[in-house]
Amino acid sequence: MAQRIQSFGDIASLYDVVLCDVWGVLHNGVEAFSQASEALAAARAAGLTVVLITNSPRPHPGVKVQIRGLGVLDEAYDRIVTSGxxxxxxxxxxxxxxxxxxxxxxxxxxxxxxxxxxxxxxxxxxxxxxxxxxxxxxxxxxxxxxxxxxxxxxxxxxxxxxxxxxxxxxxxxxxxxxxxxxxxxxxxxxxAGKPNRPIYERSLAEAHEVRGAFDLSRVIAIGDGMPTDVRGAEAFGLDVLYISGGIHAKEYVDAGRTDEARLDAFLAREDARPKWWMPRLQ
Missing domain, CATH: 3.40.50.1000 (HAD superfamily/HAD-like)
Structure with a gap:
């Protein structure tokens, strides 16, 4: 089953490119999760390329304005690709x-x-x-x-x-x-958005523009949505870091504590195989 990590820094050296979901990982629609964008900013400082990949129907310029207003750091990403x-x-x-x-x-x-x-x-x-x-x-x-x-x-x-x-x-x-x-x-x-291929192809093309060639085995997708983030990335052949504290938390979280046995059962029911998991990106 997925391996619990304490910090994205624990696995950052294994990857060159990050495709990170936005709503549910970087913010909740009301405010940013400050540690999440700090984690991505640190990954970029360490040499990784970060592309935000979101099912927002807005074109990416509008999303950039929106997430900046919520408190997501500009330094947290190189590019944004939206479903829009x-x-x-x-x-x-x-x-x-x-x-x-x-x-x-x-x-x-x-x-x-x-x-x-x-x-x-x-x-x-x-x-x-x-x-x-x-x-x-x-x-x-x-x-x-x-x-x-x-x-x-x-x-x-x-x-x-x-x-x-x-x-x-x-x-x-x-x-x-x-x-x-x-x-x-x-x-x-x-x-065309997640979990379908066009948004992943566009996101990887954006990453290639930023850093040049890279191997698909050194790309990690981060997300909290099972039918979109996880299924889409796995179908594309990418490693996945599952953020368990997002939209599915009620399946295995009680009083703020994750029941790992219930989490494993949930992933098995969903036929999902993320490589890593953590409650919130940090």
């Missing part, structure tokens, strides 16, 4: 008339693309960045809307494959949950 970055290519390849599902803050996803947001009945494709009011709505609130889209057999581009994220001490539904419901209703989804 790789999803824009899917949107550009599709019909011009789109039905957009998401909050106003997610509209930069469409910026500069030759697309036109239209009504449900006029659209040739649906693009989903998230719930419009994710603290007030549930996925079930969208069932009727998605059923109408599925009846029209519209492709459904999901810009954020995460099912949920932490916001403070709450779990908030994401676009991935809407995509899952769309699939249940018989619709077809298109996803």
């Amino acid at each position: 970055d790789v999803t824009r290519a899917l949107i550009a390849e599709g019909p011009r008339e789109i039905y957009f599902i998401g909050a106003e803050k997610d509209l930069p996803l469409l910026g500069g693309l030759d697309v036109e947001p239209v009504g449900l009945d006029e659209a040739g494709i649906a693009v989903c960045a998230g719930l419009r009011e994710d603290e007030a709505e549930t996925v079930e609130d969208y069932r009727g809307e998605l059923a109408r889209l599925a009846a029209r057999k519209l492709p459904f581009i999901c810009a954020n494959p995460d099912l949920v994220v932490e916001r403070g001490h709450r779990l908030i539904p994401c676009a991935g949950a809407l995509a899952a419901l769309y699939g249940e209703l018989g619709g077809t989804t298109q996803i």
Whole structure:
């Protein structure tokens, strides 16, 4: 099973490149985990290249502003690659008339693309960045809307494959949950973010631009999401450092203490094989 480490410094010498998740590892949507970005800054100082790899539907410039405002250190990373970055290519390849599902803050996803947001009945494709009011709505609130889209057999581009994220001490539904419901209703989804290959290929290309050639065996992915971070990295053949204190903590944490037997059982149920684990990156 995964080996417990006390500090990322314990294993940093084994790697040249870090692909690190953002929401759940570096911050919780309200504030940064200061020790996490300090750990990445120390890794960079030791010669590692750090690429942040996030399922945010926003293009990377907006994410950089967001995480800086939460307290994530600029020194913690070399590049950022977002699901929004790789999803824009899917949107550009599709019909011009789109039905957009998401909050106003997610509209930069469409910026500069030759697309036109239209009504449900006029659209040739649906693009989903998230719930419009994710603290007030549930996925079930969208069932009727998605059923109408599925009846029209519209492709459904999901810009954020995460099912949920932490916001403070709450779990908030994401676009991935809407995509899952769309699939249940018989619709077809298109996803480029984690756990799919395009976002990993883009992230590794960014790392190559920074440092030149490196071996895939010296790349480590860090994340807390089982269906996205862990599955995606393992499918790509990368070592994984699992951050156990994230969205799945309720499966094996009681009163702030990790029950390692329950953690091992959880990983076995998920058929996941991270090489390392720690509660929070530090």
